[in-house]
Amino acid sequence: MDERKTFAACSAILLVVMAALAVSPVERGTWLMENAVVALFLATLWATRRWFRFSAGNYGLITLFLVLHEIGAHYTYSRVPYDAWARQLAGFSIDELFGWQRNQYDRLLHLLYGVLLVLPLRELCRRVAGLRGVWAGFFAFALILASSMIYELIEWGAAEVLGDGSDLFLGTQGDPWDAQKDMALALLGALMALALAALAAGRRTPDAGRRTLAAGR
Template identity: 45%
Template sequence: METERYPRRYVLGLAGLFLLFWAALAIAPYDRHDWLLENMLVFGLVAALLLGHRHYSPSPSAATLIFLYLCIHQLGAHYTYAHVPYDAWWQALTGESLNRQLGWDRNQYDRLAHFSYGLLLAYPIREVLIRLGLRPGLWSLVLPVDIVLSTSAVYELIEWIGGEMLGDGLGRTFLATQHDRWDPQKDMAVAVVGALIAMLATAVLVRTRHVNAGAGSQANAQA
């Protein structure tokens, strides 16, 4: 019973910590209307977790990954993705401009967020699929990448429709394309790259665990 309570306490602790982080960044965002639009994703994800908590409670690892992604997203919602001052933060720490060092001519925080979507949420997606009955084999590694790509494409369509409906001002802020006509395709690409890295790392960890378990069984049999 104690081992069952620990993951639940950990997940609830992360939820409480995120609520504090969310509340702090809800104060005086760069653009309140854009903040509300960006938080529709958060409200939807939280609602899904609450509605399905009896059937799926994330493991501590999955909960940590979800927490990290939501924190990254909240920074983007607070400042708007095109204006997150990561370069100023980097200059304060190192005295150098990260954008200048890497040759960037745009704010790259939106790329980080899309990359993090694949990198941090592919594993929780795999966990949900396995809880729903999918066997933990090859398809449990392939389907999360497919879902990340599919949902990224749907999100880009929603952004496009929303941008058209909202007009030039708020629509441009919400889209955060920064005059890059290939922005949607690049966002989807980095999300898939993140998901591939996550699933490759998962495959290596699962394989290592099986090898170690097999070695342990052989040692016990010989003893």
């Protein structure tokens, strides 16, 4: 499937998920705030689709992250019932298995923010900014860190404006170091994805070299 068809398919999937999870969210105000950035992001992709399209694989990564985000927006991140789902489907508690005392869905999504979005950002750096090699990965990594910081500042602003009503949007669950841990997980996720991509590229390069030599014989 080419980039144009992939973009259309991913957009359709995401819109269906958003519509389904817009029905009776746990807290409507929080759902609206969580989806404001998603709506802006989708509008930007549609407005620029004639000039820039991500590769099919990167559209898949973006869509996966946004679908997981929509689940968090529907339940609010601190109330996603992943542990109840695990008990029903697999008969065990994830929280008890790892000794967790808080809902960890928000932590997972901050990690996946780095894992799933750093490669699309690297493609953007390569094709728009003309960066090559390690520089494309470095600037994609920097964009992950910068956007994570900006989001934490947005949450801080929301807390100042909304006061006690911001608890569900912030999802700190009483952790005073929540913002720092969220940014650290995004950093870790981005490093993991870039390292795996480098290893995969390294494995392909020798194979390609051997095929070239074999073809020349």
